[in-house]
Amino acid sequence: MSQIRIGIAGLGIVGAETARQIISSQDILSRRAGKNLKIIAVSARHKAKDRGFPLDDIVFYTDPLKLLDHDDIDVIIELIGGEGGVALSLCQKALQAGKHIITANKAMIAHHGFSLSKLAEDNNVTLQFEAAVAGGIPAIKILREGLAGNQIETVAGILNGTCNYILSEMTSSNSAFLDVLKEAQHKGFAEADPSFDIDGVDAAHKLAILSTIAFEQKIEFSSLSISGIRNVSDIDINYAAKLGYCLKLLGIAQRGGPAEVTMALISDDEQLALVNGALNAVSYSGAPVQSSICIGPGAGAGPTSSAVLADLIDISRGLANYPYGSPVDLLSEQKLASQTSKEQCYYLRIAVTDKPGVLSQISAVLRDHGLSIASMIQNGQSEEGPVFLVLTTHKCAKIDIEQAAEVIGNTDHVLDSPMVIPIFDKGFFS
Ligand SMILES: NC(=O)c1ccc[n+]([C@@H]2O[C@H](COP(=O)([O-])OP(=O)(O)OC[C@H]3O[C@@H](n4cnc5c(N)ncnc54)[C@H](OP(=O)(O)O)[C@@H]3O)[C@@H](O)[C@H]2O)c1
Numbered sequence: 439m440s441q442i443r444i445g446i447a448g449l450g451i452v453g454a455e456t457a458r459q460i461i462s463s464q465d466i467l468s469r470r471a472g473k474n475l476k477i478i479a480v481s482a483r484h485k486a487k488d489r490g491f492p493l494d495d496i497v498f499y500t501d502p503l504k505l506l507d508h509d510d511i512d513v514i515i516e517l518i519g520g521e522g523g524v525a526l527s528l529c530q531k532a533l534q535a536g537k538h539i540i541t542a543n544k545a546m547i548a549h550h551g552f553s554l555s556k557l558a559e560d561n562n563v564t565l566q567f568e569a570a571v572a573g574g575i576p577a578i579k580i581l582r583e584g585l586a587g588n589q590i591e592t593v594a595g596i597l598n599g600t601c602n603y604i605l606s607e608m609t610s611s612n613s614a615f616l617d618v619l620k621e622a623q624h625k626g627f628a629e630a631d632p633s634f635d636i637d638g639v640d641a642a643h644k645l646a647i648l649s650t651i652a653f654e655q656k657i658e659f660s661s662l663s664i665s666g667i668r669n670v671s672d673i674d675i676n677y678a679a680k681l682g683y684c685l686k687l688l689g690i691a692q693r694g695g696p697a698e699v700t701m702a703l704i705s706d707d708e709q710l711a712l713v714n715g716a717l718n719a720v721s722y723s724g725a726p727v728q729s730s731i732c733i734g735p736g737a738g739a740g741p742t743s744s745a746v747l748a749d750l751i752d753i754s755r756g757l758a759n760y761p762y763g764s765p766v767d768l769l770s771e772q773k774l775a776s777q778t779s780k781e782q783c784y785y786l787r788i789a790v791t792d793k794p795g796v797l798s799q800i801s802a803v804l805r806d807h808g809l810s811i812a813s814m815i816q817n818g819q820s821e822e823g824p825v826f827l828v829l830t831t832h833k834c835a836k837i838d839i840e841q842a843a844e845v846i847g848n849t850d851h852v853l854d855s856p857m858v859i860p861i862f863d864k865g866f867f868s
Contacts, residue, residue, distance in 0.1 A: 442473040442754045443510050445537075447502035447528055448517035449482040452542055452569070454489040455739035456515060456746045461491050467747060471754035478511050479504075502528050506535055513538040513753055515746060521545040533557040533565065538758070540749045542569035542742055548643035548659045551650070556766045564758040566749035571644040572597060572718040574734035574741030576748065581651050581722060582763040590652040590724035594690040594867055597641040597699075599716035599736045600628045601667050601687040604636070606714040609675050609684065615667070627716050638666035638687065638699040645689035645697055648720070651762050653693050656769045663698040670701060674787055674857055677828045678703050680815065681785070683861065684711045690862075694773055696780055703785050705864040721867045729868040781833045783812060787857040788846060789824040796851045800827065803849065807842040809834050824853050830861065 444460065446453050460467060460475050468474045479497035481504065482489075499505065502524055505514055514532045516539060518525045526546055529539050534557065541547065547554070547567045558565040571577045572595070581590065596602050600622060607618045619636070622628035634640045642664045649657045667687050678685045683703035688710070691697035704711050709731050713719040718736030723729040735741040752758045762769055790796045797816075804811065815828040831839065839858055847855040 439468065439472070439474050441476050442471060442750070443476050443478045443512045444750070445478055445505035445508060445511040445514045446480045446517065447505060447514060447525075448519065449480055449487075449489045450517065450519075451739050452742045452746065453480075453482070453515070453517035454491070455743040456517065457489065458491045459743055459747060460750075467751065471751045473754045475750070475754070479508055481505055503531065506531050506537075511537060513540060513750065515539075515750070516541040516543060517746070519543055519545070521549050526550055529554055529565075530557060533561050533563055536561055536563055538563045538753050539565045540569075540746055540753070541565075541567050542573070542746060543567070544570035544640070544643035544647065548646040551647065551761070552656055552766050552769070555761050558761070559765055564753055565761050566753065566758055567647070567761060568749050569742045569745035571647055572720060572734065572736040573738070573743075573745045574736060575718055575720055575732045576745065577648060577720045577732065578651060579748070580720070580730075580732060581648065582759055585722055585724070585727060585730070586763065588722075588724040588727050589693075590722055591693045592691070592723045592867070593645075593648050593652045593720065594688055594710070595645075595648075595720035596686055596710060596713050596718050597644040597689040597720070597736070598635050598638075598687060599718055600632065600635040601638075601641070602713065602718070603627045603716040604667060605670065605675070605685055605687065608670070608672050609679070610714075612672060612676070614672055615670050636666045636668050638664045641687060641689045641699045645691055645699060648689075649691035649697050650769065652691065652722070654762070654764060654769050655772050656766075657691070657697060657772055661697065661772060663696060663700070665698075665700050667701060669857070671857070673826065674785075674859065677787060677815065677826070678785070678859075679706075681813070681828075681830065682706050683785075685859070686710060688862070701859050703859055703861045704867075708862075708864060708867060710867060723868060731867075779835055779837070781835050783833055783861040783863065784831045784839045785857075785859040785861055786829045786831065786839070786843065788827045788829070789853040790827060791851045791853065792825045793851045796849075797827065799849050800846055800852075803842050803845045804829075804831075807834075807838045807845075809838060809842055836860075
């Protein structure tokens, strides 16, 4: 059997597990790849660190660019991370040098995927990044190969396990955001600096990649509307439950429509609502498939290396597709409608002091912005603390609800900026 010769840059959580799998499952993986998998060289910052596999026959570099000096390497697996820097320069140079690239680096692909993909085409090699989106779910393969015969209209999903874990824990244990975040950090579900996750950026990287493949349009990362869960409160989770909804952070993109990462209220009986803990889910709808959903672990050493190995086997077999399903020049320019004109129902929570006339003031603001109320909950009376008014609206434009919320936030006896969350009613995802 001939060989496929591998260089691995980055031996952290994903890189070390990928190397361990290649070594420990050598026979079965080589059989599936049709070639013997052989790690020629690896790179990481610290040589002395134990990576859980023997380095005896493997060349080690602290500079990942040294992997490029190896004419005997066919494929470089980039598992360093970071949008630019050494990861990007390694991938660019490797593709130019005629080496295949596999990466799990969603930040780099969301920002530089089109140019890297073009570079791969020009140099007759492949770029694969299945591990960049929801590792344990073959989310890209499902879309690009399994659903290749469809006109996909909507792709939506729970794309960040950390946020899903936090929201699920807040829901099941009635706990506050910061307490659950600390616990998630302690258990290793959240980074010491969790901002990329909780501010929605990580989910947006994945949504940009998925929506480009789904709609065959170059969806620019900068065009996405991104908000996270930093301001989430257990109060909203409790009110959502009273209204028959659960609160999730979703990435949602519609063909010709906006692409956004947002907290969302979804019906309790929606399949996505049942996806809890650190799990991810991706739901696709279009014709003729109607709708399809896939659920699985989105991160961690095992699920992410599983996706890397699938790319490696595809490359070995000569089965690797264009990363976005077609040559980059055939992807059309982005056609996304503006966020602000999109119409849907909203949840609005307003903290007020319990004074006569507050409700009529708020109603007047809503009326002036053309918004009509679908339902309202007002909690008991309180002389000291805030009283919450929770409203759901009929369908309205995002710009109208946002402007109304701003005016309400500045109204007498309103204590804070209102919490505004879009509602995705049953049927949206199917
Ligand atoms: N972790 C996950 O669950 C997950 C899931 C999906 C995608 N990803 C993506 O996979 C990639 C790797 O993630 P990870 O969690 O495995 O990261 P990690 O644990 O931080 O590992 C990064 C590796 O890169 C090496 N490295 C960092 N900077 C370097 C530099 N300047 N020069 C040479 N080597 C350098 C580190 O060396 P040392 O070990 O010597 O410090 C380490 O081995 C990222 O793009 C990430 O977004 C990760």
